[in-house]
Amino acid sequence: MKRQLRNETHTYPASGRGYVHVCPDCALPMTLHDLRDGDQAYWCHACGKGHRAGDPPIEALRPLPQAG
16 A cells, blocks of 8 residues: 655546546556566556556546547
C-alpha cells in the first residue's frame, strides 16, 4: 500500500472502465505488461517510462470518447 506523503486531492475513478492509460509525458497509449513479481505495469515505449497498474498517476487516465 502506498503511503501518502502530501495532502493529495486526486480522486481516482471507482473503475478503470471507460478510461485509457496514456503516458503523462507524451500522451501516447501505454501497453500493459506482467512483471516478475506477479504485478502488472503500464509502459510507454516512446518515453521508456512506466508505472504500476495499481498506482497510476492521475494524468495517465484519459476518458474514452463517448459512443454515440
